[in-house]
Amino acid sequence: MPGRLWISIASAQISAASISFMASLAVVASVGTSGLKIGPYKRIIFIISVADILQSFSLAVGPFAPPVSTPQAFWSIGNQATCAASGFLFNFGVTLFPLNIAFLCFYYLCKIKRRMTDDTFSAKFEWKVHAFTVMLALVGNLVGLCLGAINSGVNGTFCCFSALPTGCRQNSELYGEFFEPRSTHAANLITLGCVTIVVFLIGIISCMTSILWHVIIRDKIMRAGSSSSAPTDSQDKGTPPHRSDTEVQADNLLSLYLKEITTQALLYTGAFFLCYAPLIILSAILIFGLPVSTTFLESLNFRVALFYPLHGLFTILIYTRPAVGHFRRGNPEYSWLNAFVLVLKAGGEAPIVSTVDSNGLPIQEHVHEMIKSRPFGVANGNVISSGVENAGRESDMNNSALSRSDLEYAGSENDMNSRFDSSALSSRSDIDWNPSDCVGDGKLEGIAEEEW
Numbered sequence: 413m414p415g416r417l418w419i420s421i422a423s424a425q426i427s428a429a430s431i432s433f434m435a436s437l438a439v440v441a442s443v444g445t446s447g448l449k450i451g452p453y454k455r456i457i458f459i460i461s462v463a464d465i466l467q468s469f470s471l472a473v474g475p476f477a478p479p480v481s482t483p484q485a486f487w488s489i490g491n492q493a494t495c496a497a498s499g500f501l502f503n504f505g506v507t508l509f510p511l512n513i514a515f516l517c518f519y520y521l522c523k524i525k526r527r528m529t530d531d532t533f534s535a536k537f538e539w540k541v542h543a544f545t546v547m548l549a550l551v552g553n554l555v556g557l558c559l560g561a562i563n564s565g566v567n568g569t570f571c572c573f574s575a576l577p578t579g580c581r582q583n584s585e586l587y588g589e590f591f592e593p594r595s596t597h598a599a600n601l602i603t604l605g606c607v608t609i610v611v612f613l614i615g616i617i618s619c620m621t622s623i624l625w626h627v628i629i630r631d632k633i634m635r636a637g638s639s640s641s642a643p644t645d646s647q648d649k650g651t652p653p654h655r656s657d658t659e660v661q662a663d664n665l666l667s668l669y670l671k672e673i674t675t676q677a678l679l680y681t682g683a684f685f686l687c688y689a690p691l692i693i694l695s696a697i698l699i700f701g702l703p704v705s706t707t708f709l710e711s712l713n714f715r716v717a718l719f720y721p722l723h724g725l726f727t728i729l730i731y732t733r734p735a736v737g738h739f740r741r742g743n744p745e746y747s748w749l750n751a752f753v754l755v756l757k758a759g760g761e762a763p764i765v766s767t768v769d770s771n772g773l774p775i776q777e778h779v780h781e782m783i784k785s786r787p788f789g790v791a792n793g794n795v796i797s798s799g800v801e802n803a804g805r806e807s808d809m810n811n812s813a814l815s816r817s818d819l820e821y822a823g824s825e826n827d828m829n830s831r832f833d834s835s836a837l838s839s840r841s842d843i844d845w846n847p848s849d850c851v852g853d854g855k856l857e858g859i860a861e862e863e864w
Contacts, residue, residue, distance in 0.1 A: 508546070
């Protein structure tokens with residue numbers, strides 16, 4: 413690889429990894445301020461961010477970690493020990509990250525389709541899966557470390573499972589024949605890692621397909637129900653019963669709520685594939701020896717260096733998106749950046765702010781915290797349709813409306829396992845409710861444990 417191209421790739425990798433490192437560090441600090449006991453969603457995001465911190469750090473120092481004798485690493489100042497340490501952190505993070513993205517998709521599937529509460533999810537799956545993913549990443553990398561399979565990568569910009577000497581499988585005449593059995597161990601571990609990631613990629617796609625299908629079918633059912641007309645005494649028994657405006661609005665809100673949660677899931681999944689797609693293509697080319705042009709391979713290497721390390725940046729933007737949007741709708745005087753900082757300081761939740769008059773005296777306190785007890789934006793017991801029709805204007809918020817702004821913020825997974833207060837829903841799962849529970853006076857009473 414030409415020296416100028418290598419410098420461009422190494423510079424892009426260091427810049428992107430540094431940004432991602434700081435972003436993931438901010439997420440870890442933000443989640444830590446709110447406490448890890450708040451729910452499985454935040455704990456999964458916490459582990460995803462820790463995994464990204466490890467791999468981002470190893471990528472940031474990657475061009476300097478290989479042994480000085482590595483011909484492909486122009487900036488190398490390390491030795492085999494520094495390369496092994498850097499490669500261990502990289503492999504640990506690169507294994508843990510996709511496993512927890514798949515687990516996050518499974519969490520969404522359980523919440524949206526299976527209507528599972530957070531307590532049930534934690535008891536059945538969470539701690540077992542966390543233990544499995546950490547042990548899988550730890551054992552696999554310890555085995556590779558003991559077998560000497562962690563060496564400088566093909567380009568010399570980071571260390572990972574790789575044959576020795578570097579580049580021997582690509583050009584044995586230039587770099588020499590590969591060392592046995594270390595190179596064979598590295599090849600076996602790479603194959604095992606790729607198979608594991610492919611299996612979890614299939615799991616991610618399956619979960620998201622199931623979620624989307626469920627949401628689409630639910631939306632069609634709700635639209636058909638909301639368009640039904642009131643029957644008369646002369647109508648047949650098979651005619652759908654009359655549905656009040658309150659029930660129709662409740663169905664609309666549930667539909668919007670499911671769409672918002674699905675949007676979050678799609679954003680996490682889309683960001684994952686955006687970052688991983690170039691690396692998957694490059695790995696397939698190197699493993700199977702696919703014939704490609706030098707120009708394409710160089711371009712692909714640059715894309716890997718630029719996009720792959722950006723997991724943390726996308727994670728922090730998606731993680732704060734619902735709270736930032738909710739906060740700014742209630743406080744339009746705040747810029748996106750100011751709202752973003754305030755949400756991070758508040759632990760990923762919309763903070764509490766005070767409005768002051770010209771003399772600096774507080775006039776009214778606007779509480780835009782996470783609606784723990786009312787995921788559908790119900791501030792007392794009243795269901796007012798203007799909140800949906802007018803997209804959650806502040807006047808509707810003060811009237812305790814079911815507002816679109818609160819609904820969109822309720823798409824944040826932090827709200828997915830909360831209790832309604834005594835005048836609202838009593839079920840622990842905020843999607844375990846039935847539109848028929850909306851009674852004539854506009855209050856949401858007790859929730860039946862029946863299907864939607």
